[in-house]
Amino acid sequence: GEDVEQSLFLSVREGDSSVINCTYTDSSSTYLYWYKQEPGAGLQLLTYIFSNMDMKQDQRLTVLLNKKDKHLSLRIADTQTGDSAIYFCAERVQIGGYQKVTFGIGTKLQVIP
Amino acid sequence: KAGVTQTPRYLIKTRGQQVTLSCSPISGHRSVSWYQQTPGQGLQFLFEYFSETQRNKGNFPGRFSGRQFSNSRSEMNVSTLELGDSALYLCASSLVPSGGTQETQYFGPGTRLLVL
Numbered sequence: 227g228e229d230v231e232q233s234l235f236l237s238v239r240e241g242d243s244s245v246i247n248c249t250y251t252d253s254s255s256t257y258l259y260w261y262k263q264e265p266g267a268g269l270q271l272l273t274y275i276f277s278n279m280d281m282k283q284d285q286r287l288t289v290l291l292n293k294k295d296k297h298l299s300l301r302i303a304d305t306q307t308g309d310s311a312i313y314f315c316a317e318r319v320q321i322g323g324y325q326k327v328t329f330g331i332g333t334k335l336q337v338i339p
Numbered sequence: 340k341a342g343v344t345q346t347p348r349y350l351i352k353t354r355g356q357q358v359t360l361s362c363s364p365i366s367g368h369r370s371v372s373w374y375q376q377t378p379g380q381g382l383q384f385l386f387e388y389f390s391e392t393q394r395n396k397g398n399f400p401g402r403f404s405g406r407q408f409s410n411s412r413s414e415m416n417v418s419t420l421e422l423g424d425s426a427l428y429l430c431a432s433s434l435v436p437s438g439g440t441q442e443t444q445y446f447g448p449g450t451r452l453l454v455l
Contacts, residue, residue: 268447268449269382269446270446271443271444271445324395324396325387325395326384326395326396327384328384329383330381332381
């Protein structure tokens with residue numbers, strides 16, 4: 227079945243790079259996502275990567291996908307205090323006639339000024 | 340352009356009752372997805388509607404149902420409420436169905452449901 231795992235907590239200093247990791251179990255995933263949730267600010271789709279890609283870059287964000295190891299990572303360059311939030315990894319899989327999205331538990335990123 | 344709106348924002352119900360939540364997508368968006376967020380289970384995908392048809396669904400019992408109207412507004416219904424249904428219910432809208440070539444989703448603020 228589908229399962230997505232990620233570490234619970236990451237602390238980095240402002241200006242450093244952050245790397246949030248995620249592993250998933252279903253090899254038939256079509257898309258993999260990163261969402262950001264800030265307190266009181268709701269959920270936001272940050273970025274996504276199609277399963278046949280290895281890397282996607284979007285300004286300070288770099289997504290790396292290792293399909294062999296079923297490993298997804300999100301790198302945030304020059305981390306700012308405004309990046310403090312919970313980051314959710316998610317995968318979309320095809321199950322029968324439907325697609326389903328499964329989320330990880332979320333990694334809380336703390337940025338120290 | 341107005342964002343995704345959800346009503347009501349807060350709701351208190353008792354076990355056994357039913358509840359209907361509403362989501363109005365961004366103007367022009369035809370896809371609406373629903374999610375449940377709880378401290379214990381985290382974020383879980385409920386279902387997705389596009390052009391009044393349910394396209395995708397998660398692993399929720401039949402007590403959870405939804406529909407979408409011709410103006411793309413969507414409602415989610417939970418019957419025979421249980422304590423474990425207490426959660427933040429989020430909806431998201433997108434221009435096209437998720438899983439396509441364009442993945443841009445905008446989330447509403449959520450409806451916080453408390454079941455007593």
